[in-house]
Amino acid sequence: MSRRASILGLAVAAALLALGLQSWGLAQALVERHVVAGIEKRVGLKVTSLKRAEIALLPLPRISLSGVTFASPDGALSGTALRLRARARLLSLVGGQLDFDRVDLIGPEVDIVVPNEPESYANWVAPPLAYLSALKGETQLVISSGSLMARSGNTILTTLRDVNLVVEERDAAGPVAFAGSFTWRGETTKVNLLWPVTGERARVALALSSNLMSLRLNGSRSGAQGVTTGQVEFTAPSLPDALAWIGPRPRIATLVRRVELTAEAQLAGDNISLSNVIAKLDGDQLEGALKLDGGGGARRVLSGTLAGADFDLGRLIRQGGDQQPPGTGEAGETPLEFDSWTAHDVDLRISLDAARLGPARLADLAAQLMVRKGRFEASVLRASAYGGSARARLLATSVPTGAEVKVQLGLDRVNLAQAGSDLPDLLGSLTGFASGQIALDGVGDSFEQVVGSLTGRVTANLRQGEFKGASFAELLRRAERPVAARDWRQGKTSFETAQVTALAHRGVLTLTDAQMAGSGYALSLSGSADLGRRWLELAGMLSATNGPARAAFEVRGPFTDAVFTPTLDAVVHPTGSTSQLPR
Structure with a gap:
């Protein structure tokens, strides 16, 4: 080859390279015919409008759509994006077909239509999971700096901001897998999900973490029954703060701070059953079984039985009091907040080999906590106390003037000499064997009013x-x-x-x-x-x-x-x- 021919060839190659690197504006009709159709096929979103389309061939074929409006075929998902970028597969182009191995949504705002009733987290996540599961296979989908809004009619139920997710490429039978982060209610949250599309007892995995809590689930899901089972781990440095972030904080949750829990879980909608529970509440360990019934509404039901070797009951009382808000009535009054204490139903039964109530020690204790709308009852059904026995009951029921409170306490042959070693300030100067009963009733909307009305x-x-x-x-x-x-x-x-x-x-x-x-x-x-x-x-x-x-x-x-x-x-x-x- 002559020198002139070599120079001419290099010039042509350089020109082609420059043309390939250049973005070219195309007619909208042509883009919709060849490019948009290919994107819709891979991600299942129909592009309803766009402002501009560009294509570049080198170094890899790529398409960029600006000012995009899109929606899923069933209308459950819709939104806009500042830009949609798609990276075409080079081999498919050589073969005369247009296909993509990656689609980027940059700055999207996505609306997710969810049912109005019942309002639940399961309803919020069901539409996007259904959309992804219904695809016969999708390319890798990357969401950058986006927002997702769960909407019912004209009401926005919740919003995820700063959404950065990568939905992995899969075939028709493969599981949905995505990972990334978002900001929800002011907290940066990391998420990693593996969700099966086909098959019985297919593997499911979830990891969700923020500064307020960490949740992990590793198990399997039955597609026919819609039931997920597996090992669950939950940690919260402060349970009241974590629940306040997730939703309305039950007043009763203020009794506990740090929670570490592992269990075998069964999830069906908003209903959660936990077996083989090992729960550490502020360092004290309890074991047993729990069940949380979402009830299809805002009022939830927590029930179960727990047992432990040693537990500080006094700490629960102190922490509940620490969260008491300032009085809103007379100076110095402490409101009972009865409605918030009974906002959710609770039926817990607890057995303890040993218990602490401040410096006092009890043994072989059986306790029960029963909460219903307008009713709060905490009972020590039995307890060994310094050679004798003790029992106690606190019952509060709603009345127009606040709450009617009943306090009952019974002691039988308690050795005061033994008790005095733990309670020197109260009983250090007294010995003997004590028996007695207390039965007092009061009414009011503050602690001071109840005490002042006791009979x-x-x-x-x-x-x-x-x-x-x-x-x-x-x-x-x-x-x-x-x-x-x-x-x-x-x-x-x-x-x-x-x-x-x-x-x-x-x-x-x-x-x-x-x-x-x-x-x-x-x-x-x-x-x-x-x-x-x-x-x-x-x-x-x-x-x-x-x-x-x-x-x-x-x-x-x-x-x-x-x-x-x-x-x-x-x-x-x-x-x-x-x-x-x-x-």
Whole structure:
């Protein structure tokens, strides 16, 4: 070949290369005939309009459509895109056919039509999954900087923003597979999904993660029954925050913070059944079975049975109180928020080998939580407590003035010496065996109103114990011989029996019968306890059983720091003369 021919060939090749790299505007009718039809075939979206079309042949054949409007054949999906790019397969072009191995939607805004009722997450994801599953095979579909809106009529139910997804190429029998990220309700979320199209018990996998929660599912799906089964893992650093992100936060969820859960799951629509559950709630482990019934509406039902070796019940109470919002009524009032506590139905039964309630310890505990619309009930059906037993019940029902609250507590032969080792501030100076019952009713729309309206009865019986901080024997001896008596505040007093009966009315407990008896003395009490103010006003008379000595006294002050003080004219000598009590 001559030098001139070589130069001419290189010039022609360079010209062809330049032409191939150049984007060329084409007539819209020609694009719709040859290009748009090929895109529609591969991605199942019908292009209804476009502003401009361009084609470049080198280095790879590619088509670019600007200002595109599109819709699925059934109308479930529709939208616009700033640009649609399609990369043609070179070999198919050589063979005289137009096919694509990748389609990019840049800046799309996609509307997804979902049924209005029932409103559920399953309804939101069903249309796009149905669209992808119905394709006989699609090319790789890439969505960049898009948004997806679930819409019912003119109402936008939810929106995914900053959507960046890659839907992998598949054949007719292959599973739908996509991965990427989006922003939902202000949280960046990563997603990875494998969804079967054909076959029974075909593999399904889902991974969803954000800063608020992580969810993984690995299992199989029965296409005929529409049931998915498999291993599920769920983690949330704060369950209330995660649920508030997903949807309305149930008030009862504030009882728990960090949750780590694994289980065998069965999912059918909005109904979820979990077996072999291993749940760590703030570090305490429970095992059992749970079921969440979506109910086809906003009100959901959680039921199940759980068991554990050790659990901190006191933490649940503290965390529920920590989330209590500021009062909206009188200054200092704490609203009950009864409607939010009963927003969802709950039926949970819990068995614990050991439980903690603050510093107190219980064993062999069986508890139940029952929540219905307008009704909240939490019960300790049985529990071993320091050699004895305990039971408790809290029942609240909706009334026009707020909530009617019933509190019941029963103790039987609780060893106070053992309890005092865990509760030194409350029982450290008291021993004996205690039995008793509390039954109080109140009504109101705040904690303070309920306490201020309490009515009912309190009874307590103690046997064979003693208390420190007061020596009744020395106090009586001082009544007889003040000079010879020692300081009564440094001693202790044993008792054979002690019993208290009190009636509550409008938040005030009034003693109707309060007596204590021991070796050489008898004591009687009268007075009241204001539950709202947490204040004691008691008066007593201490009498010697083997002589005429008597001493009157009063107990006055807050519940946790009341002062025991003999009155000024309290000491009565055997002769009947009185003298001032030495301090």
